[in-house]
Amino acid sequence: MSTAQALGTAAQMEGANFLNLLVVDDERSIREACRDVAQSLGFNTFVADSAEHAYKVMDTNPVDVVLLDMKLPGAGGLEALHFIREHRPDAVVVVVTGFGTVQSAVQAMKYGAYDYVTKPFSLDELKLLLDRVTDHLKLRSENRILRERVKSKQGFGSIIGRSPEMEKLYRIVAKAAYSNHPVLILGESGTGKELVARSIHFSGPHRDKPFIPVDCGSLLPTLIESELFRYVKGAFTGAARSKEGLLTVADGGTVFLDEVAELPVDLQAKLLRAIQEKEVRAVGSTRNTPIDVRILAATNRDLETAVAEGNFRRDLYFRLNVLTLRLPPLRERRQDIPLLAHHFLERMARSTHTERTLSDDAMKLMLAYDWPGNVRELENCLERACALSSGPLIHVADLPSPLQHALNQAVPQEEDGNKIMPMEAVEKQAILTAIEQLNGDKLLAAKLLNIGKTTLYRKLKEYASQN
Numbered sequence: 001m002s003t004a005q006a007l008g009t010a011a012q013m014e015g016a017n018f019l020n021l022l023v024v025d026d027e028r029s030i031r032e033a034c035r036d037v038a039q040s041l042g043f044n045t046f047v048a049d050s051a052e053h054a055y056k057v058m059d060t061n062p063v064d065v066v067l068l069d070m071k072l073p074g075a076g077g078l079e080a081l082h083f084i085r086e087h088r089p090d091a092v093v094v095v096v097t098g099f100g101t102v103q104s105a106v107q108a109m110k111y112g113a114y115d116y117v118t119k120p121f122s123l124d125e126l127k128l129l130l131d132r133v134t135d136h137l138k139l140r141s142e143n144r145i146l147r148e149r150v151k152s153k154q155g156f157g158s159i160i161g162r163s164p165e166m167e168k169l170y171r172i173v174a175k176a177a178y179s180n181h182p183v184l185i186l187g188e189s190g191t192g193k194e195l196v197a198r199s200i201h202f203s204g205p206h207r208d209k210p211f212i213p214v215d216c217g218s219l220l221p222t223l224i225e226s227e228l229f230r231y232v233k234g235a236f237t238g239a240a241r242s243k244e245g246l247l248t249v250a251d252g253g254t255v256f257l258d259e260v261a262e263l264p265v266d267l268q269a270k271l272l273r274a275i276q277e278k279e280v281r282a283v284g285s286t287r288n289t290p291i292d293v294r295i296l297a298a299t300n301r302d303l304e305t306a307v308a309e310g311n312f313r314r315d316l317y318f319r320l321n322v323l324t325l326r327l328p329p330l331r332e333r334r335q336d337i338p339l340l341a342h343h344f345l346e347r348m349a350r351s352t353h354t355e356r357t358l359s360d361d362a363m364k365l366m367l368a369y370d371w372p373g374n375v376r377e378l379e380n381c382l383e384r385a386c387a388l389s390s391g392p393l394i395h396v397a398d399l400p401s402p403l404q405h406a407l408n409q410a411v412p413q414e415e416d417g418n419k420i421m422p423m424e425a426v427e428k429q430a431i432l433t434a435i436e437q438l439n440g441d442k443l444l445a446a447k448l449l450n451i452g453k454t455t456l457y458r459k460l461k462e463y464a465s466q467n
Contacts, residue, residue, distance in 0.1 A: 019137060020062055021130075022046045024054045024080065025069040025096065030119075034067055037126050041134070051075035055083065063091050065133055068113075070097045070104050078108060085112045092133050096121075114392075136393065139357050159192065159199055160343050163333040169196075169325065176323050177204035182275065184320045185298040187327030189451045190376030193298035194258060196325060200296060201254040209253030212246050217259035217454035225267055228255075229280045247280050250293045260297040260320070261306055262454060265313060272316045295320070300455065330371040330378065337367055340375060344382045356386055361396045369403055372427040373451055428463060431456065 021043040023034045031047045038045045046061060048054040051072050057063070066084055070077030077095060084091055095108045095116045109116065114136065117129055159166070159173075176183050177200050185193045194213055201211045216224060229245045246255055257263075263271065274280045275295055279288040297320045306312035330337065341358060349355045358366070362385075371377055385398040434445040446456040 019064040019134070020044045020046065021065040021067065022048060022054060022057055022061075022063045023067045024048045024051065024072065025067070026050065026071075026073055027069075030069075030096075033123060034126060037123050038067075038130060041127065041130055043130070049073075051077075051080035051083070054080060058084070058088055063088055064137060065130075066091055066093045068093055068095050070095050070108065077104070078111065081108055081111055081113060092137060094129060094133065135360070136357075139360070139393075159195055160340050161333060161336040162339060163328075163336045165328040165333045166336065169327065172323075172325055173199055174203070176200050176325070179323065180294055181322040182295045182297065182320050183323045183325060184303075185296065185325045185327065186303075187298070187300060187325075188329050188372075188374055189300050189455050190371075190374030191327040191329060192375050193300075193327060194256060196327060197254070197256040197296045197298065201256075201294075206252060206254070206294070210250045211254050211256065212250045213256040213258060214246060215258050217262040217452060224263065225270070228267075229270065229274070245280060247274060247291050247293050248289055252292050254294045254296055257295065257297040259299060259452070259454060261299040261301040261303060261312055265311070268313045268316045272313065272319055275319055301458075330374045334367055337378070338363065340378055341366065341382060344379050345386070348383065348386055352386065354386075354392070356389060356392050356394055358394045359396070362394050362399060365396055365399060365403070370426060372430060373449055377449070428459075431459060432463070 019042075021038045023031050023038070023045065024047075025031050025034070026049050028049075031049070035045045035047055043065070046057050046063070048057050052074055054066070054068075066088075068077055068080060068084070072080065075083075077097075081093060081095070084093055092114045093108075093112065095104075095113045096119060097104055097108075097116055098119050106116075114133065115129060117126065159170070161169075173196060183197075183200060185196055187193050197213070198211060201207065214224070214227065219227065227245065228247050257271075274291065277288075278292070279290045281288050303312055303317050303321075307314045307317050330340075341363070345356055345358070366378070366381075373380070381400050381403055382394075384400050385394045389395070389398045431445070431449060434449055435442060442456060442460070443453055446453045449456070
């Protein structure tokens with residue numbers, strides 16, 4: 001028994017791979033060398049001296065990896081690659097090319113080859129390449145398992161997460177879905193408050209009725225009033241006709257008031273009356289109109305503090321706070337990050353027709369990051385990584401620089417003995433750095449950081465008051 005065969009036997013006994021590899025090359029010495037290296041790594045190895053021979057091997061044996069020479073007698077390497085991609089689409093193909101024909105290898109990668117190696121190559125170089133292939137196949141297998149888990153159990157409704165914190169949330173959402181009481185949804189920006197509100201509505205008995213979201217932080221006070229409570233013709237300049245309000249349009253359904261803490265105090269009083277009396281009075285009218293609607297509200301602010309400061313009505317707070325849901329930030333349910341990441345990557349793959357996976361290092365970085373923008377930031381991060389990635393595997397270098405920069409800020413500096421920065425300081429640093437890099441463009445900074453512009457301005461005001 002050769003040394004390579006002995007190593008291969010030991011690797012198989014340890015359960016290293018049990019993957020099938022096919023070496024396709026018309027040079028016997030290269031076939032044997034590649035076979036020995038592959039066997040030493042635990043691959044079950046087959047060899048073929050032509051494309052036609054390779055086709056016969058694949059007809060009778062499942063093949064996971066193909067080491068394919070680009071210059072073959074009869075059918076050429078590109079033709080063989082097309083055949084493999086058509087008949088064994090899951091097989092990972094590594095092409096072998098001469099030093100002077102690297103361009104053909106690049107062309108092969110455009111047609112679906114995983115990687116290439118140039119002749120002459122060392123056995124160590126081949127071993128490193130096959131190690132990468134093994135890691136890739138392992139990741140792909142894990143991704144499939146995760147995707148099946150997502151399909152079989154996403155959580156509740158469209159919410160993704162299986163951590164204990166989310167399991168507790170699902171139980172409360174299930175109860176809230178079959179209640180008509182107002183629900184107050186609390187959580188940081190990007191935690192999925194609207195998604196939870198939709199799950200409450202569409203999981204309940206009134207799922208066939210309207211669900212109408214209203215962003216209270218993005219509309220002018222006068223617009224919010226007319227949008228919610230309707231107005232009659234001639235109520236104000238420009239009111240050429242009457243318009244129904246959302247509280248009446250959503251008859252039997254749900255109105256979701258996002259960023260409810262941004263409502264002016266006078267409109268808070270009008271909303272309170274509408275909830276208590278179950279009727280609204282249109283702008284410019286003297287008559288009340290009955291309503292049948294459920295109110296769900298959400299905010300990322302501390303409403304008890306807002307009440308104490310006189311910025312939010314205490315009676316409205318108690319009226320909305322019949323049922324309360326607190327959404328955990330992503331940093332408190334890190335075990336859901338892989339599930340969320342693979343869910344977003346799968347959704348992007350459906351639109352781009354390109355399947356991508358995260359490298360181990362990229363996943364470790366994402367698990368270590370605190371995600372001040374929560375799930376929304378994670379989704380945006382993966383979108384940008386997919387746009388920057390040059391292949392099916394997303395590396396650390398493909399992740400957005402703000403993520404890496406913010407993470408570096410949280411690492412203790414040995415030279416001056418600083419401790420890890422608090423989350424609030426990391427968030428502040430990320431916001432101020434983004435605005436500086438964008439030459440003061442706050443709207444663009446808010447967009448790239450995945451936080452609402454209202455949230456950004458409020459935080460800047462808080463930072464200014466701290467100085």
